[in-house]
Amino acid sequence: MQLDLQQPAPVDLGELGEAAQRRQLAQLQEALAKGGASRLEHYVHNVVGALNLAPAMFGQRETYLDAVRRRQDREALAQLRTGSNWGAEESGRWTRRPREQRVCPHCHDGIEDAPHMLLTCPLYAPLRLNFPDLFAEPHPPHRFLSQKPCRLAAFAAACHQRWLTATVALPAVPP
Structure with a gap:
């Protein structure tokens, strides 16, 4: 123009x-x-x-922004969706740690990114059992994140809380 x-x-x-x-x-x-x-x-x-x-x-407001009333749930889901979350993939970026070194401190089985946390990390396995509707069938990450926003947000908040509790117990990692 x-x-x-x-x-x-x-x-x-x-x-x-x-x-x-x-x-x-x-x-x-x-x-x-x-x-x-x-x-x-x-x-x-x-x-x-x-x-x-x-x-x-572009130009479409994401439904979870209005559907999820609890702020802590909405924040946790937004963090997972945007990649700006609590996992090592993001926190390692702050310290300029190479991506391949941003390994999950809980299971040491891959980069601690959103797909790892949501779908495979054993730390969150008990939570997955509490949300069987979200895991009734296997989904690629983008399909998983397009499920019912309130359930996803509650799961994301529970994951974040579990991560906080588990991370406090971990030994300090050198930068």
Whole structure:
């Protein structure tokens, strides 16, 4: 969308919004293509379940933001969905630890990322038994995260609480 600041004219807000979305999409696709944008990669591959971004992904408010009333549940789910969570994949990023060294401190069986915490880590196995409806059939991460928001959020909050309790008991890890 071209704007001439020397000759101001009315602007179609719909057209402006579409132009902004196209620009944002182009910037995100460029960042995704460069690599190293692990949060963006997490969101696109594990939450959206896409190989790339598409215009239809923009402009829609996620249903869990309104459906989940308990703030702590909503925060835990948002953290898992965005990749900005309590796991070693994220906390290792803060200290610039290489990704391959961000191993789960509870089971030592892989990177402690959202799919690991939600689907495979034995630390959360008892919680999975308490939420059988979420685990009735195997799901890839993006399908798992598209289930009923209130149940997912309650599970995410329970996982976070379990992680906090278990992590306090762990010996300190050198940076």
